[in-house]
Amino acid sequence: MIEILFSIANFQNFINYEIFVDFDDSLSIIKGYETIYYINNSKDTLKYIELNLYANAFRPNSKYNQDIKNKLKVKKTEIDRSKPKDWGYIIIDSCSEKFDTNDMLMRVYKTILPNETTKIFIKFTLKIPKLFDRLGKAEQEYEITQWYPKVGVYDERGWRTYGYRYNTEFYGDYANWKVSIKTKKNYVVGASGYLVDSIVNDSFKILTYKLEKAHDFAFVMSKRYKVEEINYDSIKIYILHYSNDSNFIKVAKYHSINALKIFSKKLYPYPYKTLTIVESHLRAGGGMEYPALVLITNPKEFKIRRFRLINSKNYYLAIVIAHEIGHQWFYGIIGNDEAYEAWLDEGMNSYLEDYYNHLVFNDESIYNIFGNLRKIIKFYLGNYDFRLFSDYFVYLEPYNEPILGKPAWEMKNYWQVYNRGKNLMLALQDILGDSLFDLILKEYFKRFAFKHPRSEDFIKLVEEISNLDLTALKNQWLYGKGLPNYSVYKTINNTFLIKGTYKYPISTIIDNNLLKLKPDTIINAKKIIIDPYNRVLESDEWDNTYPRRFEIKPFFNIPKMGYYQISYIPFIFYNPFDNYFFGIYLRGSESYKRHFFSYGGNTKGDFYLGFWENNFLFNLKFVKNIFNFDFGLKNKFIQLIVFNDYINDLSYLDENYFQKSNVWGIKINGFYKNLKIFSKISKDFLKFNINYNFNILKMLNVQFSYYRIFGNYPVHERIYIDGGFLYPRAFEILLPYKGSWFYSKYLVFNDGIYSKRGENIFSDEFALSEFKISPFGIFGVYSSVGWTGKIYIDYGIYLKLYKIELKFVNFNSFIVKIN
Ligand SMILES: [Zn+2]
Structure with a gap:
């Protein structure tokens, strides 16, 4: 069911807030004295008023803290792990009316008739938390937001008092504000609103601010803030910073004026007398909006270097500033239910x-x-x-x-x-x-x-x-x-047909003219581009142009909409079993739909051809005059593949059999979480392999496997274990397992077609370990040492791209003989 989402020219209730704030920095406490004049413009008689006690979010038993646990699937949050002195909460010391509270909700019982104004007085104590999200103290700065008992919105749906919830912003009625802040004299204060009065004596000061027609009020305090003041039109812009970072100041100055100018012209004149930009320690994203005040985290403060880098050339900082100032319109001037x-x-x-x-x-x-x-x-x-x-x-x-x-x-x-x-x-x-x-x-x-x-x-x-x-x-x-999707197709009559999921006209370039075209139109042209400015996001952007667009790049492509992208990687491969193989990998992709092709061949006429994409797989092999292929469908959980195999899993048992076999069958592979099942079914045998993979301490990856072949062939089974260190991902070691079968997936390239080294070795005396280092991510060196009755040594370099691992093997490596 969809809720009807109209306000249908409804009433708006209005509030006058008068708050006196007495700030004690030694205890991180605010004593608040709040007078609320609530004007009921609805036709309803209200039995009570609901208020949000947002600050109660920042203690362990709050709904907000539970939200985090549910959303992030953690047992303990930062709030749980912090000391009680870091928590935040709000205590109602007294109220002029009967009231009760529950977590973040306060209900004040007082009947208010339509068109009546009522007065409520609340005395409260706010314990300022450590900055967990948006309210709190970080380093020397106090960011005081969502801090006072705030009246919820009574609208056509009734009371909307949500409290402070995970990821969620706020909803408040428009109000006029008079907020007086008493602090020690050496605190610099920034606030929503404009200063109307200041009383300063030897030890403290009281600053009084006013703000009209705004649905919230926030302020900040710090002993080390410096203030830059600039003017745009009749608006005073204050930039409060603690870092003295001249770059931050420069970007904030330029983009605050620029954004005010552009948005005022495009939408509606900026309605407030001041705009305060605060350099913030904010935890919830790069910035946060309040009426006439925005909090902006200096990207220099990002703990992770990667995030600092995204701000090179100040692009990121400028965009965050513009975004938060934009909220003065979409949030400030228009106050929707967020x-x-x-x-x-x-x-x-x-x-x-x-x-x-x-x-x-x-x-x-x-x-x-x-x-x-x-x-x-x-x-x-x-x-x-x-x-x-x-x-x-x-x-x-x-x-x-x-x-x-x-x-x-x-x-x-x-x-x-x-x-x-x-x-x-x-x-x-x-x-x-x-x-x-x-x-x-x-x-x-x-x-x-x-x-x-x-x-x-x-x-x-x-x-x-x-x-x-x-x-x-x-x-x-x-x-x-x-x-939605728009597309263009060529018809048999050499005309073009425009199709669209919805039937609104769309900007289209026909040859060199920009027109608006309705879907289902047939048109005569040489060249068509639907939606040339990319305004309509579509499930498929590639089919918007005719001729279709392709892009070919070496090694890789950065996924790009509207193009069929092909990247290519040439390779040379050698091992004594297959000799030289030359080839090329092609990777084709259309946004997230990926396809891979590979082709390889050697001077003796052997070749390999493969095609696979997210759901489809096709491999064709012709090696040593033997032809085989497989094709099938696959998805995340199951793969169904038809195969025709000469070099199958039984070949090591009998060298002659290797020449003779021509087996048809199907592979059914299943995957579920850590469990993998591989099976190969043919009329002569059934191969079954089940693996269970798990991780110890996020470091050691261990795999238990059971393998068995049933059928006319020498039946055998084996149980084995292998594994490797995956963290810090610099190396992997296959654990030796002596006295049983050992199967090494790492030594075999691409289903064993190029090499039989180390795969399915029949020996009671086999042991092997492999060591890999990849200091540069995609390149690495490896070495393996094993025992199969003879010492087995191999070393070389390898290249890893996508899921493909190319090994440039050492020419002298010893080949394990097929028994
Ligand atoms: Zn936003």
Whole structure:
């Protein structure tokens, strides 16, 4: 069932907050004195008021802490492991009315008639936690957000008081604010709102801020903040930083003015007198929005070097700043329910971020994050549409789910709301055209500024202005999952047919003209490109162009939408059994659909040909005048393969048999978690192999196996164990196992076709160990030592690409004779 998501020109309740904050830094405590004037604009008589006690999230028995355990599947969270002095909570010391509390919910029992204003006074104590997420102290800085008893929203659905939940943001009614903060004199304070009064004496100061028509109020305090002040129009911009990092200040200055200018013009004038940018220690992502105040983590502070690197050329920092400032519109001016309809803020704001990115950085942005590697990267990326590719992730499991119907904390992947929301906006922009789309955005703000529109309010507005039926569009992006697809096909009459999952017209280049085409159109042309600006994210981008686009690169490809990509790796291979083999590996892929081809041959006329992709496998071998092949279907759990084999698993038993055998049969292989079953069934024999693989201390990978052949051949069975160190992945050692069969998967290349070394050796005296080092990831050296009645030594280098391991074996290596 889909909830009806209208607010239908409803009432909005309004609040006046007056809060006095007495901050004690020695105990990390705030004593709060909060007066609430609640205006009931609904037609309902309210029996009580609900408030959020968000700060109670940061102690072990909270719903929020339980959310983390459920979502991350951990037994203990950081909160559980921390000391009570690091926890956060809020205690209601007194209230002017009867009340009760439960975890993050407070209910104040007071009857409020329609159109009545009521006054409530609450005295509370806030214990400031260590910064676990968004509220708390980190190093010397206090980031005071979600901190006071905050009235929930009473809307057409009743009270919406969600508390602080995993991944979830907030929902609040618009209010006017007067907040006075008493601190020691040497604290520098930044706040939502503008300063109206300051009282300073020898030891403390009281700063009073006001803010109108905002649904939250946050502030920060630190003794070491420095403040940079700049002006844009009549707006004062404050940049608070603790690091003195001139780069951070420079980027914050430029992009705060730039973003204010661009978004004010595109959507609605920025409504507040100030904007405060705070250099933050934030744990939840790179930034967080509050009315007239944004928290931005300096990428320099990222603990992991890899994350610091993504900010080379300041691209990342600039985008985070633009994103958080964008929230002043999609969150601040339009205050949607962020728990149930988060796409209205995060999705629309991601569209805005994307717009900013395109306008300010153009297509160079992607290269900026690669810094010095840009030349090589550019060779592989070409004209890369990073957005298109990263957005394609929404289509993949587990990202693929509808974005309406569930609260954010129940979603499998919250990033959905960013991506699907943005892609709905981009698709809409293409359908409506830029000017009508911009007009509708402006109208959305005109009509819903300082209100709580619902998803259907937006859809209705677009339908009203555009005269279009958006049912298919919203079912695709909001209520549905998966992606639409447009495609072009050549017909037998040499015309082109445009197809589309939904029937909205789409921008299409026909020869050299840009037109809007409706699906099911037949057209005469030489060249067609559907959706040339990549506004509609599709399940298949390759079928958008005619002629189809291909890209061929050596060694590898970076997955790119819209192209069929081929990479090639030439190889030379030698072993004394097969002599030289020359060949080439080809890997073909279309976004996530991958195909592999390989071809190899030697001077004696032997060849090998293979083709396999995610679900299909085909191998053809012609070695030593013997022909064999296998083909089949496979997926994650089961493989079904038909084979015709000369060199089968029995060949070592009898050298003559090796020449004679021509066996047809099927392989049925099953995989489930650590368990693997391989079976080969033919009319003469059944081979059965079951492996159980497990890990000790995440280091030693051990495999137990049982192997048996039933049939007309000498029946035998064996039980064996092998394994290797996988961590730190620098080497692998096969454990020797003496006195039984030993099977080494590592010594055999590609199902044994090139080499019989070490595979299925029949000896009671066999033992072997192999050692591998790969200091450069894909290259490595290996050596093996074994005993098969004779000493067995082998060493060489190897190359590992994808799942393919190429071994350049030592020419003098001893070949284990087939018995
Ligand atoms: Zn955001």
